[in-house]
């Protein structure tokens with residue numbers, strides 16, 4: 001089935017997707033049956049049978065199969081035509097943009113700063129009024145938001161399917177764990193170092209894969225992720241599978257947060273008695289990181305470099321013909337995407353205080369990729385929502401954790417058929433253009449130059465226009 | 469927007485070559501898709517390259533724009549008032565930077581980006597901002613970005629696509645997609661514009677507005693044009709000189725009315741008697 005589903009009945013398409021996914025998953029389960037079900041017990045010399053891991057494997061392969069099919073089909077979706085918007089009935093000289101969504105309406109209105117302020121205020125108050133458990137979940141969710149946004153640069157914006165993203169996450173985490181363990185370096189020193197290590201590794205991986213694209217790229221990056229995990233498992237310095245424990249939490253100017261500060265917070269702000277104040281600090285660190293990430297990714301997307309990535313995603317040949325250095329674009333995308341994985345890794349290590357190689361398994365890469373795809377490829381709000389949905393919801397639905405992967409898979413199928421663009425589809429920046437003082441759009445290119453100003457958003461000047 | 473090139477005719481006269489190939493050959497396995505092609509694009513003129521299907525026209529474009537590396541031969545660009553540049557072996561993006569821009573036989577727009585963004589990407593090679601500029605949006609970057617947006621809008625206005633500036637490229641009607649691809653190529657400020665069958669798939673009305681578009685580009689943009697086209701009436705009416713290839717070899721060259729009567733050309737198109 002290579003046709004885009006838009007021409008078919010959704011029911012049919014869903015069935016077809018499920019069938020293909022199940023077939024792939026059944027196949028893998030059959031292949032892995034002995035490996036996954038037979039347990040050899042060396043001490044009692046017995047072999048026992050246990051099927052408990054099978055549902056997980058089935059679910060995981062199902063999700064992977066669905067994701068894979070999604071990427072193959074994405075190309076087919078291009079070229080679907082919609083009605084063309086007309087510019088009638090608009091103020092003179094203003095050009096109508098695409099259909100507004102609630103998000104663009106709010107963000108384009110004058111309420112955008114109040115709305116953002118309320119949102120930020122809410123996020124800032126949250127850890128003081130919620131139970132420790134929720135703070136932990138939020139930290140985890142925010143870590144995945146920044147991972148998702150980082151991977152989004154590689155997959156969503158640049159169109160490079162990276163299945164080994166977790167390797168860079170691991171590099172960040174291990175950088176902090178090892179430097180802290182052996183050299184006694186603190187969190188704040190290791191944060192940029194972790195990012196640097198991950199970026200450099202991203203560059204390093206970038207070189208061999210420059211010539212690859214599509215499936216080949218996916219396979220090479222997948223192997224890279226697995227190799228990294230195996231290296232971490234087998235090195236002495238990383239203590240192999242036992243991992244590294246007692247990783248210190250982030251410090252705050254050397255203060256003991258669980259001392260008098262905690263007493264003060266508990267007494268005056270109603271903070272939970274059992275709260276580890278270090279977690280609150282971690283929460284704010286990762287929140288800050290997420291905000292920074294959002295700003296950076298937004299700026300990148302609407303810059304010369306980001307447009308080069310987008311062009312590369314859309315058409316590799318045409319992008320070169322437009323003067324874009326494909327090699328450089330690919331390398332920067334890989335390296336920059338990895339930077340955020342490194343940052344998130346450092347925060348993660350400090351948050352959990354214990355890491356081992358199994359945490360950074362292939363499933364983790366799939367998880368992050370699912371966040372990007374479910375949320376909306378290339379869409380910042382989409383990825384945030386995707387992370388919240390995929391991390392917070394399962395925490396609330398612990399009872400079903402056995403079937404988590406199967407539920408993921410089903411979700412993916414539904415998404416692909418009904419909203420192939422993700423929960424919140426990426427919207428391109430709208431530039432409105434006013435032909436100041438000119439009588440119409442007929443003005444010649446040379447004469448109108450000085451009087452033309454470009455606006456974006458809902459009539460707000462292009463960055464710097466008003467201030468310059 | 470700053471155009472550093474000297475005005476047309478100031479250095480180099482109209483009709484001098486701006487682009488020249490010598491002995492250009494391209495072999496795919498055993499197939500000689502191009503065989504010793506010598507071609508010249510005159511400065512500030514429209515030159516056409518015609519030939520039956522599969523004769524090697526698109527391959528010729530791919531060779532001079534760096535998508536393929538020619539097996540043999542030279543490609544030379546003569547920028548007005550500047551030393552000649554050998555293009556063979558350069559990467560496609562470098563060649564675009566030197567001033568060759570092209571469209572594709574099968575339209576290759578950036579489908580999921582807006583019309584304006586498509587043109588903005590065309591400005592890429594004339595812009596400088598890198599990672600630093602993207603993240604910190606310093607004053608120079610903001611100015612450059614503003615200028616690029618303005619320039620792109622101007623182009624859209626002058627070629628009648630501004631009312632769809634924020635529409636996704638894939639949602640444009642077919643004729644406008646062709647037009648956008650040409651405008652996007654123009655955004656790179658080319659010295660030579662290479663058009664690969666721009667009239668393919670257009671109806672009569674669209675073809676005639678394409679004719680106007682091509683002539684108006686020639687007048688406004690100080691750009692030389694090399695045109696591949698099957699629509700003979702279009703080719704005959706706009707081009708000053710026509711090259712004909714068949715099986716990768718040049719079989720004729722000259723002004724339109726000579727080509728029209730050339731028996732070798734007629735034979736290539738109509739087959740052996």
Ligand SMILES: Nc1ncnc2c1ncn2[C@@H]1O[C@H](COP(=O)(O)OP(=O)(O)OP(=O)(O)O)[C@@H](O)[C@H]1O
Pocket residue numbers: 496499501519520521522523524525526527528573
């Ligand atoms: N990458 C390639 N590998 C092998 N053969 C190729 C390649 N590209 C083109 N060819 C062959 O070279 C010959 C010329 O093809 P080309 O596309 O240049 O023709 P054309 O003149 O553009 O034809 P049309 O008018 O149909 O566009 C054809 O026989 C084609 O099959």
Ligand SMILES: [Mg+2]
Pocket residue numbers: 525526527573
């Ligand atoms: Mg062709």
